[in-house]
Amino acid sequence: MATVKVNLGKDSYEIEIERGLLDRVGEKIRALTKAEKIAVITDDHVEPLYGERIRKVLTEAGFDVRVIAIPAGEASKNMKVLSDVYDALSEFNMSRSDALVTLSGGVPGDLGGFAAATYMRGIPFFQIPTTILAQIDSSVGGKVAVDLPSGKNLAGAFYQPKGVFIDPDLLKTLPTRYVHDGLAEAVKYGCIGDRELFEIFEALETEEDLEKHIEEIILHSVLQKTRVVEEDEFDTGKRQVLNFGHTIGHAVERYFHYSTFTHGEGVAIGMSLLTEQTEKMGLTEKGTASRLIRVLHKLSLPTSIGVPAEDLIPQIMHDKKRRGKKITLVVLKKIGEAELLTISTDELSRYIVTE
Ligand SMILES: NC(=O)c1ccc[n+]([C@@H]2O[C@H](COP(=O)([O-])OP(=O)(O)OC[C@H]3O[C@@H](n4cnc5c(N)ncnc54)[C@H](O)[C@@H]3O)[C@@H](O)[C@H]2O)c1
Ligand SMILES: O=C(O)C(=O)C[C@@H](O)[C@H](O)[C@H](O)COP(=O)(O)O
Ligand SMILES: [Zn+2]
Secondary structure, three states: EEEEEOOHHHOOOEEEOOOOOHHHHHHHHHOOOOOOOEEEEEEEEEHHHHHHHHHHHHHOOOOOEEEEEEEEOOOHOHHHHHHHHHHHHHHHOOOOOOOOEEEEEEEHHHHHHHHHHHHHHHHOOOEEEHHHHHHHHHHOOEEEEEEOOOOOEEEEOOOOOOEEOOOOHHHHHOOHHHHHHHHHHHHHHHHHHHHHHHHHHHHHOOOOHHHHHHHHHHHHHHHHHHHHHHHHHOOOOOOHHHHOHHHHHHHHHOOOOOOOOOHHHHHHHHHHHHHHHHHHHOOOOOOOOHHHHHHHHHHHOOOOOOHHHHHHHHOOOOOOOEEEEEEEEEEEEEEEEEEEEEEEEEEEHHHOOOE
């Protein structure tokens, strides 16, 4: 069991990590809000697994509960589904003092968080992440968003939850593809600032090893994300290192209309391609790309893609790290150390090489 405090002044909150926490979140949320009603945002894969338990635990804590399940998958993270969620909140007659809970992976988590940030100009929300990716990354730090047809997370906000409750037992039902998908973001943390975490991955031999280390991986990741977010909540500088692999990754996800590669798979491809290239350019210590790719392959993650770079570059122009004709890339100096490199968008084809 661990508790990590996220220090953001009046928007500070705690992240609790404990097996079996789902059955105790009612009393914990009760202690943090005067809400009468709670809307739970989830998806239609998670609802049949955990919907009844969350309904029961929140009802026993005295809340009037409505569970809203959106269709599972990235294709739901859009304005249409967001609008359906607003309608459901209105229909439940939610007021500004009521609260929203996300019980889900990063898709309903990001969309539900954006609904909370904007419904009646903001209602309190809590995150109960159910995927590895959501437990180590998306539930922490307050980036909430939906995708637009032109790109990932293009309509969103910075809106911190009032609490995050991580129950590693919920991962028992997660399909293997999504176990590996989420771990791509943990490998990212290893690369950009936590060599010890990266070495845990290098030492893994079996899926059982992974299970043994999962709580350690969650804690390392949450601590690193928290430290970076505390330094730069609004993503104007240091926080951008959390975007390592995402410039190419988001473009790959969008290129295939979110139907071929998951977010973590896109990030794995993005980290690998950029690092192979920056190593060739002498910006990255020799041997780094092969260490990274070896770890990603061990997790059955993709590391290359048969799409010409010129097809991805228009997409990359929607990256949120672009400022006019300049774009910032996150480049590894070596495992455990990243730096921000701002280049002209005209130079992108030197850095983004896919074949
Ligand atoms: N806000 C942030 O800081 C941040 C960080 C990283 C990623 N993201 C976003 O997160 C999203 C990806 O999140 P994700 O990978 O969790 O996707 P997801 O929410 O689509 O979940 C992946 C799949 O797992 C299923 N699932 C979830 N929990 C389960 C469980 N316990 N048992 C069985 N099945 C379960 C879902 O129904 C879905 O099919 C992307 O949209 C990405 O952009 C946001
Ligand atoms: O929290 C952050 O900051 C991140 O960049 C974490 C990423 O893993 C995440 O995918 C995030 O949603 C990407 O943000 P974006 O600003 O590139 O849309
Ligand atoms: Zn990500």
